[in-house]
Amino acid sequence: MSLRIKAVVDKFVEELKEALEADMHDREMKEREMQTYIEEREREVAEREAAWKAELSRREAEIARQEARLKMEKENLEKEKSVLMGTASNQDNQDGALEITVSGEKYRCLRFAKAKK
Structure with missing residues (x-):
């Protein structure tokens, strides 16, 4: 009888180890999937941020060009005004x-x- 009990206990322990290994493997896979998802989202956010900064820089440069052009036009207008007046x-x-x-x-x-x- 003790051999039968030992066999049942050994089988239970073996099944428990297999279940534990399967659970650990599932958790490991889920952790890898979550890490991959997080890295992908961080990359997407970084790309959007880079695009936003590039657009902002382009707009700031355009504003600076327009301000310079307006300043020149104003100076030219003042010159014309002084000549004409x-x-x-x-x-x-x-x-x-x-x-x-x-x-x-x-x-x-x-x-x-x-x-x-």
């Missing part, structure tokens, strides 16, 4: 002429006429 001063000349200075050149206007449309 010149400086006009009403002189109390005997002939009543208006003197206009444009880019350092003096002009005298004796007669004024309304601009035609």
Whole structure:
């Protein structure tokens, strides 16, 4: 009888070891799958972050280009304005002429006429 009990106990212990090994193998597989999933998600997030940073950098560069262009246009406008406007001063000349200075050149206007449309 003790041999039968020993055989039953040995069989139980063997089945228990197999079940334990199968459980450990399943856990190991699940852990590998979870690690693979985590690595994939981290890669996806890193790719999206890199794309976002690239887009942000592109937009910042475009803004800088537009600001530089606007600054140049403003400077050019100011130059044109100073050239076109010149400086006009009403002189109390005997002939009543208006003197206009444009880019350092003096002009005298004796007669004024309304601009035609």
